Amino acid sequence: MNRFTITARSGRARAGILSTARGDIETPIFMPVGTLGTVKAVSPEELKTLGAQIILGNTYHLYLRPGCDIIRLFDGLHKFMHWDRPILTDSGGFQIFSLAKLFKITEEGTRFQSHLDGSSHLLTPEKSIEIQRCLDSDIVMCLDQCIPYPADRDAASRALERTTRWADRCRTWWQENDPGRSALFGIVQGGMYPDLRQMSAEALIDLDFPGYAVGGLSVGEPKELMLEMADHALPLLPDDKPRYVMGVGTPQDLVNLAAMGADMFDCVMPSRNARNGQLFTDGGALNIANARFKTDTGPVDPQCGCYTCRHYSRAYLSHLYRNRELLAYRLNTIHNLHYYLDLMKRMRAAIRQGRFDTFKKEFILDK
Amino acid sequence: MNRFTITARSGRARAGILSTARGDIETPIFMPVGTLGTVKAVSPEELKTLGAQIILGNTYHLYLRPGCDIIRLFDGLHKFMHWDRPILTDSGGFQIFSLAKLFKITEEGTRFQSHLDGSSHLLTPEKSIEIQRCLDSDIVMCLDQCIPYPADRDAASRALERTTRWADRCRTWWQENDPGRSALFGIVQGGMYPDLRQMSAEALIDLDFPGYAVGGLSVGEPKELMLEMADHALPLLPDDKPRYVMGVGTPQDLVNLAAMGADMFDCVMPSRNARNGQLFTDGGALNIANARFKTDTGPVDPQCGCYTCRHYSRAYLSHLYRNRELLAYRLNTIHNLHYYLDLMKRMRAAIRQGRFDTFKKEFILDK
Numbered sequence: 092m093n094r095f096t097i098t099a100r101s102g103r104a105r106a107g108i109l110s111t112a113r114g115d116i117e118t119p120i121f122m123p124v125g126t127l128g129t130v131k132a133v134s135p136e137e138l139k140t141l142g143a144q145i146i147l148g149n150t151y152h153l154y155l156r157p158g159c160d161i162i163r164l165f166d167g168l169h170k171f172m173h174w175d176r177p178i179l180t181d182s183g184g185f186q187i188f189s190l191a192k193l194f195k196i197t198e199e200g201t202r203f204q205s206h207l208d209g210s211s212h213l214l215t216p217e218k219s220i221e222i223q224r225c226l227d228s229d230i231v232m233c234l235d236q237c238i239p240y241p242a243d244r245d246a247a248s249r250a251l252e253r254t255t256r257w258a259d260r261c262r263t264w265w266q267e268n269d270p271g272r273s274a275l276f277g278i279v280q281g282g283m284y285p286d287l288r289q290m291s292a293e294a295l296i297d298l299d300f301p302g303y304a305v306g307g308l309s310v311g312e313p314k315e316l317m318l319e320m321a322d323h324a325l326p327l328l329p330d331d332k333p334r335y336v337m338g339v340g341t342p343q344d345l346v347n348l349a350a351m352g353a354d355m356f357d358c359v360m361p362s363r364n365a366r367n368g369q370l371f372t373d374g375g376a377l378n379i380a381n382a383r384f385k386t387d388t389g390p391v392d393p394q395c396g397c398y399t400c401r402h403y404s405r406a407y408l409s410h411l412y413r414n415r416e417l418l419a420y421r422l423n424t425i426h427n428l429h430y431y432l433d434l435m436k437r438m439r440a441a442i443r444q445g446r447f448d449t450f451k452k453e454f455i456l457d458k
Numbered sequence: 459m460n461r462f463t464i465t466a467r468s469g470r471a472r473a474g475i476l477s478t479a480r481g482d483i484e485t486p487i488f489m490p491v492g493t494l495g496t497v498k499a500v501s502p503e504e505l506k507t508l509g510a511q512i513i514l515g516n517t518y519h520l521y522l523r524p525g526c527d528i529i530r531l532f533d534g535l536h537k538f539m540h541w542d543r544p545i546l547t548d549s550g551g552f553q554i555f556s557l558a559k560l561f562k563i564t565e566e567g568t569r570f571q572s573h574l575d576g577s578s579h580l581l582t583p584e585k586s587i588e589i590q591r592c593l594d595s596d597i598v599m600c601l602d603q604c605i606p607y608p609a610d611r612d613a614a615s616r617a618l619e620r621t622t623r624w625a626d627r628c629r630t631w632w633q634e635n636d637p638g639r640s641a642l643f644g645i646v647q648g649g650m651y652p653d654l655r656q657m658s659a660e661a662l663i664d665l666d667f668p669g670y671a672v673g674g675l676s677v678g679e680p681k682e683l684m685l686e687m688a689d690h691a692l693p694l695l696p697d698d699k700p701r702y703v704m705g706v707g708t709p710q711d712l713v714n715l716a717a718m719g720a721d722m723f724d725c726v727m728p729s730r731n732a733r734n735g736q737l738f739t740d741g742g743a744l745n746i747a748n749a750r751f752k753t754d755t756g757p758v759d760p761q762c763g764c765y766t767c768r769h770y771s772r773a774y775l776s777h778l779y780r781n782r783e784l785l786a787y788r789l790n791t792i793h794n795l796h797y798y799l800d801l802m803k804r805m806r807a808a809i810r811q812g813r814f815d816t817f818k819k820e821f822i823l824d825k
Contacts, residue, residue: 128777132784135769157752157777164755164773173769385524388531402502402540406531410495410524417499417787 093230093274093301095333101447103326103352106439109302109333111229112272113169113177114144118333118354119438121345121431122147122179124362127156128172131362132420133428135174140398141425142432145177145229147357150222151186154212155205159225167227179230179357182219182261182278185306185338188237196236198253216260220275221268228273232304233261235278240311247282254280255294262298276335278306283316285323292327303328304335305353318347325351342371342434346454349438350447361431365423368412371430373454379423384409397429398422460597460641460668462700468814470693470719473806476669476700478596479639480536480544481511485700485721486805488712488798489514489546491729494523495539498729499787500795502541507765508792509799512544512596514724517589518553521579522572526592534594546597546724549586549628549645552673552705555604563603565620583627587642588635595640599671600628602645607678614649621647622661629665643702645673650683652690659694670695671702672720685714692718709738709801713821716805717814728798732790735779738797740821746790751776764796765789 095118097107109116123130123138126149130138138146148168157171165171168178184201187194191203200215219234234257236250258277265275277295281287295303305324308317321336325348328334335355336348345356361371368379372392377384379391387405399408399422411419441450462485464474476483490497490505493516497505505513515535524538532538535545551568554561558570567582586601601624603617625644632642644662648654662670672691675684688703692715695701702722703715712723728738735746739759744751746758754772766775766789778786808817 127781127783128774129783129785134785134788156781157773161753161773161777164753165771171771171774173774386528386531404532404538406524406528407495407538407540410528414494414523416494416496417784418496418501420784421501421788 095302095331097331099443099445101442101445102350104349104438104442104447105352105354106442107333107354109354111145111177111274113175113229116144116177117439119345119349119435119442120144120355121435122355122357123428123431124149124357124359125172125174125178126152126359128153128168130424130428131366132424135172137398137421137425138174138428139176141428142436143176143428145179146174148178148180148226148228149183149186150180150219150226151183151190151214153180153226154183154214154222155207159222163225167225169227177229178226179355180223180226180228180232181337182232182234183214183222184219184235185237187214188239196253198256200234201236216257217264220261220264224265224268224273230302231265231269231273231275233258233275233277233300235280235306237307237310238280238282240283242282244282244284244287247280247284247287250282251280251287251291254278255291258295258298258300262300274301276300276302276304276333278304278337279324279328280307281324282307283312283320285320288320288324289327292324296329300332302333302335304337304355306337308336309339314344318344321348321353322351325353342431343455345431345434346438346451349442350451361427362424365427366420368419368423369427370408370423371427379405379408379412381409391426392430395426395429395433397426399426399429462669462698464698466810466812468809468812469717471716471805471809471814472719472721473809474700474721476721478512478544478641480542480596483511483544484806486712486716486802486809487511487722488802489722489724490795490798491516491724491726492539492541492545493519493726495520495535497791497795498733499791502539504765504788504792505541505795506543508795509803510543510795512546513541515545515547515593515595516550516553517547517586517593518550518557518581520547520593521550521581521589522574526589530592534592536594544596545593546722547590547593547595547599548704549599549601550581550589551586551602552604554581555606563620565623567601568603583624584631587628587631591632591635591640597669598632598636598640598642600625600642600644600667602647602673604674604677605647605649607650609649611649611651611654614647614651614654617649618647618654618658621645622658625662625665625667629667641668643667643669643671643700645671645704646691646695647674648691649674650679650687652687655687655691656694659691663696667699669700669702671704671722673704675703676706681711685711688715688720689718692720709798710822712798712801713805713818716809717818728794729791732794733787735786735790736794737775737790738794746772746775746779748776758793759797762793762796762800764793766793766796
């Protein structure tokens with residue numbers, strides 16, 4: 092079970108403390124993505140040095156590889172991967188939707204073929220929570236039904252209603268089987284239809300979850316629509332509960348969403364882009380493969396205090412990246428995760444100081 | 459300039475201190491290979507934690523990428539790659555021999571085509587030392603002419619004679635251009651012909667180098683012949699100078715060669731095998747991809763004190779490796795470099811305690 096305390100507000104933005112059995116998390120928070128039991132290219136110690144307070148694990152991936160039988164030998168994901176801070180796990184629903192070869196949704200659950208070997212599996216709401224229980228996740232997500240963009244109103248409506256029924260089943264299984272250490276979050280669906288979003292939020296609030304997520308965003312819709320939907324959905328959620336916008340987004344997105352009162356984020360962008368040579372700075376992203384960096388003796392970002400910027404030049408990073416040296420992926424990932432985690436820290440400070448609106452305006456001006 | 463002091467002997471094995479401008483090195487020493495300005499998969503800080511006292515850089519690779527123009531912007535390789543301990547660089551001769559698309563050797567030097575883009579380059583003895591000077595190497599190697607195995611006596615003889623003339627030219631360029639911080643080592647050639655090895659050693663000793671290497675080993679000859687040649691060549695070298703056996707070998711090779719009085723080693727084996735999932739232990743190497751490790755909750759080696767063995771299981775390493783996770787290469791490399799560097803430490807202790815012969819016998823029995 093967790094506890095959420097709001098400690099400061101600035102406009103609609105809020106700073107708070109989300110307490111879990113494995114430690115407190117300062118919000119707004121960004122959760123680095125550790126898909127397969129490792130945040131790609133970095134060690135748990137590096138994540139701690141970067142200030143990561145919680146990471147995300149992907150239920151779909153971990154269920155397929157290494158599988159619960161192996162994770163159970165370690166009493167969960169934490170010991171398996173040498174990470175003792177909180178872990179949030181998703182439900183697997185979005186990954187089936189985006190990765191599985193084939194899937195078929197019925198009231199019982201989703202039958203899918205593994206993207207790895209084509210093997211057939213059935214993920215029910217109960218099974219999703221059971222897997223997350225085996226991972227010993229600190230924040231467990233309800234299985235939801237994701238829909239593509241665009242989706243017609245009827246499809247969006249059916250998916251949200253099923254998501255609500257599944258949330259109820261998740262909650263029942265979790266109440267009967269969870270030893271009381273984790274928190275179960277509901278996920279608001281409803282596609283790009285504001286009234287459906289409202290219907291979804293109200294139904295989930297009736298189930299009284301300790302936290303709520305806005306799902307089904309960043310599925311191909313225009314950026315403005317994503318922000319519009321989040322802007323509409325976030326105020327529908329209880330003010331005193333943590334609000335998590337799933338799978339989003341750019342640094343600018345995080346600032347915009349925090350301004351709307353979002354508390355939690357996850358995204359593969361900082362780590363994936365790092366592996367593609369794109370490095371974030373307040374002045375915009377730079378592509379380290381660009382020829383002009385070959386002779387550039389300065390750091391990626393003179394303002395940045397990360398390990399990479401303190402010790403290595405753009406020329407060296409360019410050299411490593413061009414030669415696909417393994418250290419390139421690590422140093423780039425460290426920089427980008429630092430950028431994201433430090434941005435959250437700056438946002439928390441701005442909220443505490445009651446100047447988030449100014450922070451947001453200046454952040455946009457910097458682009 | 460460097461200084462070499464022998465501090466203990468056990469049979470023909472010796473322990474000593476090789477002093478360089480960038481610090482002292484305890485011998486016998488293993489030098490991790492940092493081909494392109496990075497020891498693949500590990501950071502300089504990790505290398506220090508592992509006890510690496512000196513690393514090796516490859517002149518051929520660094521000349522082609524990133525090139526001296528870029529390294530010069532950093533006043534050498536150390537600052538470029540964030541490594542402040544000593545670096546030994548090879549001459550490029552062996553890499554041309556083993557990697558270049560085409561090469562043609564004349565008295566002037568070796569003309570070769572880059573294995574990367576087919577561009578044509580001429581590496582003369584002077585040019586090799588000039589490149590190593592630009593890298594600001596602490597231990598500089600003379601350009602030698604490598605020959606394949608098997609090679610007839612005539613070819614071996616011509617190559618060693620040219621190697622001697624090139625050593626003289628290297629020495630002249632180095633004396634005129636080196637600011638006095640580095641040491642230049644000569645390389646004994648002569649193929650698998652004991653009398654040619656002797657001729658080569660004597661000619662190089664006349665040139666009075668501060669250290670000597672045995673080159674041209676591990677070029678495809680049987681293991682016994684490699685050891686026989688080393689056993690023959692090492693005693694030909696001055697007792698009071700460091701002796702370096704280039705590009706060798708397995709843990710067992712290092713023990714055998716140290717027993718013959720070798721002081722310095724380098725080899726890609728620990729790091730390359732790590733990236734192929736092979737992990738060294740005193741009980742033999744294990745292949746982490748083996749199915750039996752999938753559910754093995756123990757460390758790679760219960761005796762081992764490395765970061766990997768302290769925090770991760772065989773099951774986790776197997777999972778990472780099977781999924782080609784970047785962290786796999788790092789954790790495996792840390793373990794193998796620890797194994798090699800710790801083995802050298804155990805060898806130095808055994809020499810100091812005058813029990814190297816026993817150590818060697820027990821090490822073999824453990825296999």
